[in-house]
Amino acid sequence: MDIEPLPGMKINGHEMDHRFLETLRVIGETFSQRKAARILGVTPQVLNRRVLRAESLLGVKLVKSSGAGSELTPEGMEILRTYLRQLKILSGSGRLMVAAGYVSSNLAEVLIDRSGVEASLFSCCDDDIFQLAERSMLDIIFLDDPLQAYQRDLDFVPVAYDHLVLVGGDAATMRELDGSSFVGVEGSVQRLAWEVLSDAGISFEVVREVRSPYHAHRIVSNDRKLMTFLSASQFSGPEILKNETRHVISAVVCRESEGVEKFMEFIMGDGQEAVLEAGFEPLH
Template identity: 40%
Template structure:
């Protein structure tokens, strides 16, 4: 079934019917109040009254006369744009949306291609992806770090195991965790790197985080350019020293948000069965 939502909206304590927003949209396209009324199937006087009543509630004009006819004022355009943003959130998506951390979405992209699933994929950090999922803007949420799945008691599906490796452009050997004393690190906030920081804190390693970046790609570039910098990245993403492997092994997981989509259910079943071969080929460990 195709759903076409009609949305009323409250502005400054006053409720406005979807009809005024449809009116503004029609006027913005036709540049004519009479033509807009005709397309909406109402009389010109009804349209005028609808606009006037809304303007009186708001205290400013929504429609103005221009050289080309009738158009929206700046305030009218702002209100219409806001309304349409909310409408887009409610409309049924033509393509499923997968959103999550950089590592897990990279894996989903490969798996979706193997499964011949046409999807839109957004890469961000786990916390931002979770916020989008809460707004019902995501069909499958993927998590690089399992901590938020447990924090928010999510009904998650384990996908793979991964662990962190130490990455640097410095050729001095790192044989044990003690060799990390005095080293400077690049951090990716809201990532599974927290496992490395927690481990070093617990064993009293004296280290410093001197640079923050928003993705593993940026972290890798930073350490490649500066031999005095170190970082921890997923083994599936980069080569490096596995000195903290046992302490940083973690789950890559997903949350099926759109449980009514049978194709997505089949996709999740594929990931946890035949897709495990692909997962292993991508440098992860099977669940």
């Protein structure tokens, strides 16, 4: 089934459907309202009414006509450029668009390299990933914390395991952490460590929160009074909460395509060797 999505747009509070946007596109290509009408399968009068109605609603001139033909005004070109960008996003470029959490982006990078797929990779926190996904820009997302997928009721695929290590301290037991001060990473799987310590009756305080685990690592490296828990795949330290903080690194498919299907097949098969290479624990 050949499905071609054609988006509408809201401009200055007014809904503009794909028929008007396609009218601008074809006029911009042909420099002729008469030719544009023929291509779109409407009469020149219908096409002209579309343009005039939009100009009246928006209060600007969109098409300029002369004896040499018709061309889009700067305002018309601005609308057309935005429309063409949306078409490109919806149709896909052949290059996979992948976003991953700060930790799982290291895994995604190795998987992309070993699979040979053409892909662009964006690294950000899990919350920002969903902001990108809502704009229909992504094919696949990798999440550091599986809770993000659970909370949004998403179908996710486990691709690897990870756990947390203590960074900035050398405690051998949880009891040695009593009274400690920590640096937290917002919206991260650190929540597992805090839950375990709280349940064990350990007194501790998260004195500062940052967005990136690498920022947290820099802070504790420069302040010997502070500690943090970070992913074992990327950092080293005592594994006093290894079993309690073992968690899944997951992938969520945002947009189905042949390229996405092949990439996911690689991840679940031969790609598990790359999982180990990236410092994570394979599924099997």
